[in-house]
Amino acid sequence: MTVAQEPSALNFECETGNYHTFCPISCVAWLYQKIEDSFFLVIGTKTCGYFLQNAMGVMIFAEPRYAMAELEEGDISAQLNDYEELKRLCLQIKRDRNPSVIVWIGTCTTEIIKMDLEGLAPRLEAEIGIPIVTARANGLDYAFTQGEDTVLAAMAHKCPTQAPKLEAEKEERNAISKLMNFGRKKEEVKQAESEYKDHPPLVLFGSLPDPVVTNLTLELKKQGVKVSGWLPSKRFTELPVIEEGYYTAGVNPFLSRTATTLMRRRKTKLIGAPFPIGPDGTRAWIEKICSVFNIEPQGLEEREAKIWESLEDYIQLIRGKSVFFMGDNLLEVSLARFLIRCGMTCQEIGIPYMDKRYQKAELDLLEKTCKDMGVPVPTIVEKPDNYNQIQRIYAQKPDLVITGMAHANPLEARGINTKWSVEFTFAQIHGFTNARDILELATRPMRRNNNLKELGWEKLVKEEAKI
Amino acid sequence: MKLAYWMYAGPAHIGTLRIASSFKNVHAIMHAPLGDDYFNVMRSMLERERNFTPVTASVVDRNVLARGSQEKVVNNITRKDQEEHPDLIVLTPTCTSSILQEDLQNFVSRAQMDTQGDVLLADVNHYRYNELQAADRTLHQIVKYYIEKAGKKGELITEKTEQPSVNIIGISTLGFHNQHDCTELKRLMADLGITVNEVLPDGASVHNLKNLTRAWFNLVPYRELGLMTAKYLESEFAIPYVDISPLGVVETARCIRKIQQIINDQGKTVDYEEYINNQTLYVSQAAWFSRSIDCQNLTGKKAVVFGDNTHAAAITKILAREMGIQVVLAGTYCKYDADWFREQVSEYCDEVLISDDNAEIANAIAKHEPAAIFGTQMERHVGKRLDIPCGVIAAPIHIQNFPIGYKPFMGYEGTNQIADLVYNSFTLGMEDHLLEIFGGHDTKEVITKGISADSDLNWDKEAKAELAKVPGFVRGKVKRNTEKFARDRNFSEITLEVMYAAKESVGA
Numbered sequence: 001m002t003v004a005q006e007p008s009a010l011n012f013e014c015e016t017g018n019y020h021t022f023c024p025i026s027c028v029a030w031l032y033q034k035i036e037d038s039f040f041l042v043i044g045t046k047t048c049g050y051f052l053q054n055a056m057g058v059m060i061f062a063e064p065r066y067a068m069a070e071l072e073e074g075d076i077s078a079q080l081n082d083y084e085e086l087k088r089l090c091l092q093i094k095r096d097r098n099p100s101v102i103v104w105i106g107t108c109t110t111e112i113i114k115m116d117l118e119g120l121a122p123r124l125e126a127e128i129g130i131p132i133v134t135a136r137a138n139g140l141d142y143a144f145t146q147g148e149d150t151v152l153a154a155m156a157h158k159c160p161t162q163a164p165k166l167e168a169e170k171e172e173r174n175a176i177s178k179l180m181n182f183g184r185k186k187e188e189v190k191q192a193e194s195e196y197k198d199h200p201p202l203v204l205f206g207s208l209p210d211p212v213v214t215n216l217t218l219e220l221k222k223q224g225v226k227v228s229g230w231l232p233s234k235r236f237t238e239l240p241v242i243e244e245g246y247y248t249a250g251v252n253p254f255l256s257r258t259a260t261t262l263m264r265r266r267k268t269k270l271i272g273a274p275f276p277i278g279p280d281g282t283r284a285w286i287e288k289i290c291s292v293f294n295i296e297p298q299g300l301e302e303r304e305a306k307i308w309e310s311l312e313d314y315i316q317l318i319r320g321k322s323v324f325f326m327g328d329n330l331l332e333v334s335l336a337r338f339l340i341r342c343g344m345t346c347q348e349i350g351i352p353y354m355d356k357r358y359q360k361a362e363l364d365l366l367e368k369t370c371k372d373m374g375v376p377v378p379t380i381v382e383k384p385d386n387y388n389q390i391q392r393i394y395a396q397k398p399d400l401v402i403t404g405m406a407h408a409n410p411l412e413a414r415g416i417n418t419k420w421s422v423e424f425t426f427a428q429i430h431g432f433t434n435a436r437d438i439l440e441l442a443t444r445p446m447r448r449n450n451n452l453k454e455l456g457w458e459k460l461v462k463e464e465a466k467i
Numbered sequence: 468m469k470l471a472y473w474m475y476a477g478p479a480h481i482g483t484l485r486i487a488s489s490f491k492n493v494h495a496i497m498h499a500p501l502g503d504d505y506f507n508v509m510r511s512m513l514e515r516e517r518n519f520t521p522v523t524a525s526v527v528d529r530n531v532l533a534r535g536s537q538e539k540v541v542n543n544i545t546r547k548d549q550e551e552h553p554d555l556i557v558l559t560p561t562c563t564s565s566i567l568q569e570d571l572q573n574f575v576s577r578a579q580m581d582t583q584g585d586v587l588l589a590d591v592n593h594y595r596y597n598e599l600q601a602a603d604r605t606l607h608q609i610v611k612y613y614i615e616k617a618g619k620k621g622e623l624i625t626e627k628t629e630q631p632s633v634n635i636i637g638i639s640t641l642g643f644h645n646q647h648d649c650t651e652l653k654r655l656m657a658d659l660g661i662t663v664n665e666v667l668p669d670g671a672s673v674h675n676l677k678n679l680t681r682a683w684f685n686l687v688p689y690r691e692l693g694l695m696t697a698k699y700l701e702s703e704f705a706i707p708y709v710d711i712s713p714l715g716v717v718e719t720a721r722c723i724r725k726i727q728q729i730i731n732d733q734g735k736t737v738d739y740e741e742y743i744n745n746q747t748l749y750v751s752q753a754a755w756f757s758r759s760i761d762c763q764n765l766t767g768k769k770a771v772v773f774g775d776n777t778h779a780a781a782i783t784k785i786l787a788r789e790m791g792i793q794v795v796l797a798g799t800y801c802k803y804d805a806d807w808f809r810e811q812v813s814e815y816c817d818e819v820l821i822s823d824d825n826a827e828i829a830n831a832i833a834k835h836e837p838a839a840i841f842g843t844q845m846e847r848h849v850g851k852r853l854d855i856p857c858g859v860i861a862a863p864i865h866i867q868n869f870p871i872g873y874k875p876f877m878g879y880e881g882t883n884q885i886a887d888l889v890y891n892s893f894t895l896g897m898e899d900h901l902l903e904i905f906g907g908h909d910t911k912e913v914i915t916k917g918i919s920a921d922s923d924l925n926w927d928k929e930a931k932a933e934l935a936k937v938p939g940f941v942r943g944k945v946k947r948n949t950e951k952f953a954r955d956r957n958f959s960e961i962t963l964e965v966m967y968a969a970k971e972s973v974g975a
Contacts, residue, residue: 017526018543023502045562045593046478049471051505053863070469073594076566085468092470108500108563112532139500139563140528387523387550406507406520413517461517 009377010367012354017383020406021328021352022055022422023048024137024147025105028066029056030426031151034207037100037235039093040066043086043117044107065097071109082115083124090128099130101158101236103151106136131236133158143352145254145329145425148207152231153257156205156266159231159242197224199247199293203240203268205231205258206251208430215431216251216276223290223297231258242266249273249289251430254330256358272358274365277331278338279307279435284365307432311342314439317446319343321399324392327351327384328404329425333359335402336378337366338435339442345375347396350384400445415458417445473825473845475775475800475863480561481506482601483589484522486609487557489639489668493609494521494553496543498536498564498571501526513869514640523547527564536569544578544586554673555585555609562593585673587612599691599775600803602639606668607695610676614703617677625680625704631730631737632664634682634700636708637693639669643778643862644876651875652688655713659726659739667696680704684729686722688712688877690776691801707732713877714781715885716753716789719746746879753882756890757789765893766791771832773798773820773842774861778876780811782841782860785885787815792889795835796820798828836944839892844868858892924950925960933963945970 025048028040042048049068056064069089074080090102106117121132135154137147204227208216217227229240242248244267250259253275262268273288274281283304290297308315323339325332327350336346356363370377381389386407393401393416401411401418408418423441428434480497484506487495497503507520525536525543544556558575571588579586590608591601617623633656638649649666656663664682665675685700685708687693697708707729713719720743727739747754756762770792772783779799786792797812798820799805805821813819820831829849832840840850840857844865850857859868860876875881926934937945952969953961 017501017528018523020504020507021502022505023500025502043468046474046597047480047503047562049474050477050481051502053473054505054509064472068469068471070471072469075468076594080468089468089470108527109566112563112566139502140532143501390519404508406504406511409511409516410519 009370010363011377011379012356012382013379014382015385015388017385019327019350019352019384019386019389020404022144022404023051023139024142024144024150025052025107026055026144027137027147027151028052028103028105031103031148031207031232032065034209035101035232035234035236037237038065038103039097039099039101040103040105041069041089041093042066042105042107043069043071043110043115044105045071045109048107048109065099067093076109076113078113083120086120087124087127090124090130090132094128094130101131101133103133103135103154105147105151106134106138108138108140111136111138111140131158143328143330145252145331146257146353148252149255149257152205152207152255153261155232155239156242156258156261158236159239159266161241161243163241195221195224196226197293197295199225199295200245201228201243202226202247202249202271202289202293203229203231203242203262204249204251205262206255207232208251209428210234212428212430212434215433219282219286219431220289222299223286223295225286225289225293225295231262242268245269247271247292249285250358251276251285252331253334253359253362256355259358272361274337274362275334276430277334278341278438279304279311279432280341280369281334281338281362281365282430282432282435284361288361303432307435311435311439314436314443315342317443317450318400318439321345321446322347322396323400323402323442324389324396324398325349325351326386326389326401326403326407326421327381328421331424331429332402333362333366333380335424335438337362337369338438340366340369340373340375342439343373344400346378347398348381348389348392349378350381350389352383354380354382400442402442413460415460417449419445475823475825475843475845477598477863478562479591479593479596479598479601480559480589482596482598482603483557483559483591483605485598485639485641486602486605486668487555487559487589488521489670490555490609491670491672492521492553493555493557493673494523494547494551495557495559496540496547497522497524497559497561498540498569499524499527499559499561500563501528503561503563510640513864513866515869521551521553527567532567535567536574540571540574541578541581544574545581548578548582548584553584555587556582557605557609558586558588560589560591560593565593585612585616597803599801602692603695606636606693607699609673610667610679610696611699613673613676614679622677623680624678627683627733628662628664628681630662631660631684631733631735632662632682633726634665634667634679634685635663636667636685636687636696637689637691638666639692641862642689642692643775643860643864643868644874645669647873647875648688648877648881650873651878651880652686652713654880655723655878658742659723660737661726661730667693680706682706683733684708684726686726688777690780690804690807712777712781714777714881715785716747716751716879716882718781718784719878719882751879751882753789753886756886757791761890762790765890767793768839768893769793769795769835769837771796771798771835771837771840771842771846772816772860773800773828773840773846775799776801776804776808776811778861780808782885783812783815786841786889790889793817795837796831798822798831839889841889841892856892858888860888924953924958927960927962929963930961930966933966 025042032040104117117134121134125132133154135151137150246268248262248268249271259270263270271289271292274284276282276285283300287297322345324347332349332351336349402421403418405420408420411418427437429438484495487493504524507522510516510520525540575586575588589605635652638645653663665679685697687697687710700706709725711722711725713722723739723743727737730737770786772779776799783794783797787794794816796818797816799808800823802821809819825845832849840846840855841860843861843863847857847859874884949966949969953965958965
C-alpha cells in the first residue's frame with residue numbers, strides 16, 4: 001500500500017439508530033443547578049414537559065428555575081404570534097425570578113414549525129433587557145448529553161472578548177484573576193501568580209459540579225498550569241473571557257460542537273486530550289495539557305499508581321469480567337477505556353454519536369490500553385439498534401451490561417447484571433479522587449450478587465414458549 | 468403558549484401506550500423523535516416490570532423531516548412483526564409526528580399487506596386529548612376493531628354465558644393501584660357468584676375480544692377509562708354497564724345493588740342484601756371505624772381533596788359521608804369531565820375547584836389550611852412545604868405508590884385501606900402538633916407564592932412573644948387574622964392590645 005493510512009485496530013460500525021436514550025432537553029436539569037442565575041425555558045409540547053417531569057423525579061418539586069413554554073394548537077398553526085407569546089412569558093419570568101440569563105431550549109416542535117428562535121432572541125433581548133441564549137437541544141438531531149453541548153456552544157458566543165481594563169491596573173491581563181484577587185495586596189497577588197508557570201491562558205469547557213471543578217483546577221495548579229476560566233461558570237455574569245489565541249480543553253467526550261465553536265468562532269486552540277475520567281484518563285489529560293505548554297509534569301506517575309492501589313478492593317470484583325455498553329450518553333468510550341485498564345474485557349461499545357476528531361486522543365488511548373492489557377479491541381457501534389444488541393447480549397452473556405432504565409429490570413430478571421447508565425452522568429466521575437465513585441457504581445451489581453448468591457434466584461422470568 | 472412547570476395528565480400518546488402495553492402480545496410503534504420512548508423507562512421503573520416493554524420507536528430524524536418517513540415506518544412495522552410475532556401492532560403518533568401530517572394511515576394499510584398480525588393507527592389528536600382521554604379512545608378503538616372483525620367472519624359469540632358474568636373494563640398498566648383493585652374486584656365477583664368473563668385491557672389477548680359479548684354486563688370501575696368501550700357495547704349489543712366505582716362502603720353497596728338489579732332484569736333472581744350487610748358490619752372495618760372514638764376525634768376536621776375524577780369524588784364522599792370530616796375543597800384536574808365531578812361532590816364539600824394548574828391548587832390549600840390533604844404526589848409536596856400531612860389518592864404518582872403489598876382502594880378490603888390512609892394522615896398531623904406544643908420548635912411559617920409570610924406590619928416584642936405561645940398549627944392563622952384586623956384599621960404596629968382586639972373581633 002502506498003497511501004499512508006493510519007493503522008487503527010478499532011472497528012467502527014453503524015446500526016439503525018433504534019435505541020433508547022434520554023431527550024437532550026434533560027440537560028436543563030443539571031445546567032440550571034450549575035448556572036445559578038439562569039432560567040431555562042423549554043419551548044415545546046406536553047410530551048417534552050412530561051419527560052422532564054418524570055426524568056427529573058423529585059427535583060421538579062424544588063421550584064426549579066426551569067419551565068415549559070407549552071405550545072398550543074394556536075401556536076402550531078401560527079394563529080398566535082411567536083414573538084408576542086414569548087415576550088409575555090419572558091416578562092413573567094423576569095418579574096417572578098429576575099434571572100441574569102434566559103436560556104431558550106428549542107425542541108423538535110420548534111424545529112418542525114421552523115420557529116426562528118435565533119432571530120427572535122436578539123430583538124426580545126433588547127426589549128426586555130435580559131440576555132437570551134438559544135440552544136436547539138432536540139431529539140431530531142441529538143442524544144441526551146449532547147444537549148449540554150448545544151447550550152455551551154451557544155454560551156461560547158456570549159463569553160466576553162476582552163478583559164475590561166482599568167487605567168491604573170493596565171498590567172492586569174485577566175479580569176477573572178483580578179476579581180479573584182480583589183482586595184488582596186499587590187505582593188500577595190504577585191506571589192500567587194508566581195506559583196504558575198508562564199503559559200498562554202487556558203479555558204476549560206464542560207459543566208461539572210463545583211467540587212469537581214475545584215479538584216481539577218487544583219490538579220492543574222500542582223503542575224503550574226493556571227485555569228483562567230471555565231465554561232460554564234457558577235453564574236452567567238462570570239462567563240470567562242475568551243480572546244483569540246487562548247487555549248481550550250474539554251472535560252467531557254460529548255462536547256464536540258462547543259469545541260468546534262471555540263475553535264472556529266472564537267479562534268482558540270483546542271488541546272485534544274483523553275478525558276479526565278479514571279486515574280489513567282486524568283493523568284493523560286494533565287500530561288497532554290502540560291506538553292502543549294512545554295511543562296514537565298511532576299509526580300503524576302506516583303499519583304496515578306497510588307490511586308490504583310487504593311482501588312484494588314473494587315478492582316478485584318471486576319478483574320477478568322466482561323462489560324457491554326448499550327450506549328446512550330457518549331461517556332462510553334472513556335468508561336470502557338478505564339474499565340479495560342481495571343482488567344475487564346469489553347465486547348461492544350455502543351455510542352449514540354462518535355466524533356472521531358474530537359475524541360481522537362481518547363480513542364488512541366483506548367487502543368493502547370487494550371494492547372497494554374492484552375485484550376481484544378472492542379467494536380464501537382454508533383447509532384446502535386437495541387433489539388439487535390439484546391440478541392448479542394443473550395449470545396455473549398456479558399458479566400455486566402451498562403444500559404438505560406428501559407432495559408435494566410428486564411435484563412436483571414433474565415439473570416444479566418446491569419448498571420443504569422444515567423447514573424454515570426450525574427455522579428462525580430472526573431479526576432483522580434473520583435475514580436472510586438466510578439467503580440462504586442460499576443461494582444454495585446457484583447457486590448449485590450455476592451450478598452445474595454446463596455439464594456439461587458437469578459432467572460425470574462418464566463421460560464417463554466419456543467415457537 | 469402557556470408557562471407550565473408540572474402537569475397532572477400526560478400527553479395523549481402515553482394513554483395509547485398504556486392501553487397497547489397492557490394487552491398481551493400487542494406491540495406499539497411510536498412515530499417519534501429520539502428520546503420520546505421514556506414510556507419504557509416509566510413502566511420498567513414504576514411497575515418494576517420484568518419483561519421488555521413492547522414499545523419501540525420509528526425514529527423521526529432530519530432525514531424524515533426532509534424526505535418524509537417513506538419506507539421507514541412500514542419497514543419498522545414489518546420488522547417487528549417478524550421479530551416478535553405480535554397479534555396487533557398499534558402505530559402511535561406523537562405531538563411531533565402529528566405536525567408532520569404524514570399519511571400514517573397509508574403506511575398502516577401498506578404494512579398490513581406484509582404482516583401476519585393486525586396493524587392499527589391510534590386515532591388520537593395530540594393537541595385535543597390528554598393521556599386519560601386517549602387511553603379511553605384507544606381501548607374503544609381496539610375493541611371495536613376486533614368485534615367488527617369477528618362479526619365479519621361470523622365468529623362473534625352473542626350467546627350469553629349460563630351463569631351471570633361480567634367484563635371488568637379499565638384495568639391498565641401504570642394505573643393507580645390497578646393491579647390490587649383488579650384482584651379485589653375479582654374476589655368480589657366470586658363472592659357474588661358472578662364469573663369474570665374478560666378483564667380489559669390488562670393481560671387480555673385480542674383473540675378473546677370476540678367473547679366480550681357473552682357477558683351479562685360490564686363493570687367500569689374507573690370514570691376515566693373504559694366508559695367509551697362500555698357505551699359502545701351497550702349500543703351495539705345491549706349489554707348494560709355499571710359505572711359506580713366501588714370505592715368506600717356506601718358506594719360499594721350502591722355498586723352491588725346496581726349489579727343485582729341488572730342481573731335480576733336478565734331473568735335470574737339474586738339477592739345481595741345480606742352479603743352487603745354482613746360485609747359492611749363485620750368484614751370491612753370501615754363502618755365500625757366510623758363509630759369508634761378514633762373517628763369521633765376526626766369530626767369536623769378540615770380536609771382538601773384533589774385528584775382524578777374517580778378518586779377525588781370517591782374520597783370526598785368517604786370523608787364527608789362516612790367519617791364526618793369537613794371537606795373544605797374538592798377538586799379535579801379532569802377539566803374535560805368537570806360537570807360530572809361537580810354533580811358528584813357538590814353536596815359533600817364547601818367548594819369545588821376544577822383546574823390543572825398546580826400553583827392554583829397549592830394556593831387554595833394554603834388559604835384553607837386543612838388538617839390533612841388527600842391528593843396526588845404534587846399535593847404531597849405542597850403539604851410538605853406547609854407542614855400539612857397528605858395521603859396520596861391519585862396519579863400522578865411515584866414508585867412508592869406501586870406497593871408490593873396488597874393495597875386495593877376498591878371493594879371491602881379497599882375500605883379498610885382507605886380508613887388506614889385517612890386515619891394515619893390525621894394522627895401524624897396531631898402528633899406533630901403535640902410535639903410542637905410541648906417541645907417547641909422554631910416558628911414555622913407558611914411559605915407560598917400566593918400568600919406571603921412576610922408582612923409590612925411590625926410586631927412589638929410582647930406581641931411576638933404572645934404569638935410564639937400560640938400552638939403551631941393555628942399560629943399562621945392567628946398571625947394573618949391579626950394582621951388583617953390591623954390593616955383594616957390602619958394600625959402600623961401590632962401590640963398585645965391589637966392582638967386581643969383582633970381575637971375578639973373574629974369571636975375566636
